[in-house]
Amino acid sequence: MQKSAALRSVQLALAFVGLLVGAGFATGAEVIQYFVGFGEVGIGGALLAGVLVAVGGAVALQLGSLFLAADHKVVFRSVSHPVMARILDAVVTVTLFAIGFVMLAGAGSTLAQQLGWPVWAGAALMTAMVIVTGMLDVEKVSAIIGMITPLIIIAVVAGFAYVVATHEGPFTVNDSLAVQAVTPVSPWWLSSINYFGLVVVMAVSMCVVIGGSTSSPREAFVGGLVGGVVYTVLLVLASVLLYLGYAELGTADVPMLQLFASIHPALGWAMVVVIYLMIYNTAIGMFYALGRRLTAERPGLYRPAFVGVTLAAFAVSFLGFGDLMNYVYPALGYLGIVLAVVLLVWWAAHRDDIAAESGLRLRLLALLRLREHPEKTFTRQHAVILQETAEESVAPTETVTEMMEADAVAVIEAEDPDLLPAADETAGRGGADHGGADGSAAARG
Known part of the structure; x- marks a missing residue:
């Protein structure tokens, strides 16, 4: 990383x-x-x-x-x-x-x-x-x-x-x-x-x-x-x-x-x-x-x-x-x-605010890495924390979540490319196996 x-x-x-x-x-x-x-x-x-x-x-x-x-x-x-x-x-x-x-x-x-x-x-x-x-x-x-x-x-x-x-x-x-x-x-x-x-x-x-x-x-x-x-x-x-x-x-x-x-x-x-x-x-x-x-x-x-x-x-x-x-x-x-x-x-x-935002995005990355990792457990509580953290960002919630999600997937692929399913398999699941940023989807467990 x-x-x-x-x-x-x-x-x-x-x-x-x-x-x-x-x-x-x-x-x-x-x-x-x-x-x-x-x-x-x-x-x-x-x-x-x-x-x-x-x-x-x-x-x-x-x-x-x-x-x-x-x-x-x-x-x-x-x-x-x-x-x-x-x-x-x-x-x-x-x-x-x-x-x-x-x-x-x-x-x-x-x-x-x-x-x-x-x-x-x-x-x-x-x-x-x-x-x-x-x-x-x-x-x-x-x-x-x-x-x-x-x-x-x-x-x-x-x-x-x-x-x-x-x-x-x-x-x-x-x-x-x-x-x-x-x-x-x-x-x-x-x-x-x-x-x-x-x-x-x-x-x-x-x-x-x-x-x-x-x-x-x-x-x-x-x-x-x-x-x-x-x-x-x-x-x-x-x-x-x-x-x-x-x-x-x-x-x-x-x-x-x-x-x-x-x-x-x-x-x-x-x-x-x-x-x-x-x-x-x-x-x-x-x-x-x-x-x-x-x-x-x-x-x-x-x-x-x-x-x-x-x-x-x-x-x-x-x-x-x-x-x-x-x-x-x-x-x-x-x-x-x-x-x-x-x-x-x-x-x-605003240097302190910028440093705080950098720390916030690291927390988002950790949460999204947990959500996207097929061998980790992402709970409803995690989903709530993810949503609340994303809403605290100075950037638009949806934008920062999507960008950090892409980073999280890249981190997982770098660690072990075999962990993530193929793109067509992921599309076939429809994303129903993990919680979203809004906490509305079922948690993986």
Whole structure:
């Protein structure tokens, strides 16, 4: 059981990192705009931003798990005044669309730089990939994001090692060049905080959805924290990598791609695939969450709404990657700071309540494991306790019971797969052999 909990936290961590990398630093333009453009001190800024992201990500995932949220609106309503909740909802909804069209523009610039394609062609290909993937459910989307993430980790670590090993002269040799880059937000510390706000407002919706698919708030928090630490390391490495190699970047729209191509042409071809997939990670996360949010009251309309907003974003992406990022990102960052303050203040004030909910779900898991285990006795008294415990949860009673029941079955299967009957046999029994959460069914004895 401990192993499976650790595995789930790792999966959450990879999904979290993958969600951020595309818009956070895959192209390198983001890193230069927020950190490298300030010279040597910008490396410290990257570290500061990474630490803030780790905390913010852990909190967002945990709040999603706490309320078993299907969209960010559930969390906002629970942690803030109704008026503020509506404002935050509007901010995040607009952000999902804004980051989405910036990613489509970045995809177009990436293939234009390496392959010489028209910018619209690379953006159109990304749009098609997003639409196809968006037809899947949240667990499959999370799995896709998690599987692709290791590619950028390998690329950044390998590039960092090479540049450091081959770098000649003092560490600050390119400082005078780096500080000539455009930095829309200054000074460096405010730029770092703005970047943190950008990440929060960009990722909170999908983080809440991913966290909401996890029954344990504790596992969600650990997953977010681990993912945040990994992201911090990657962000600092990417900043050092681009700072040391700044002389090779020129005026490329996608600096990371330009740097790797300057090392060896083959690396440029490999990196174009990695960067494109990282942009895809973020794009699918944005549009999937946006589609779910827009159709929260009418889930049946998700597919046409998802396709519609993705195509609308494709049209906006023609404004250009560089211009969009220089203006859109800072504005979103300031909005994200407000959102982060609301979430962090509520989380800090209710940490005891969150811990209590985590303990409650462990009790639910124990009771449901007892109910589902074919060799255990589940009494009417157990059924009453189960119902009362489920009703104490901050999450909807039926939702938390169903999710914890699935976890209980998974635990039993992990202990001994032969204990549980086949699915068709279970269906044949009609569930009449055990007590339900409402205590109305006959107890097993």
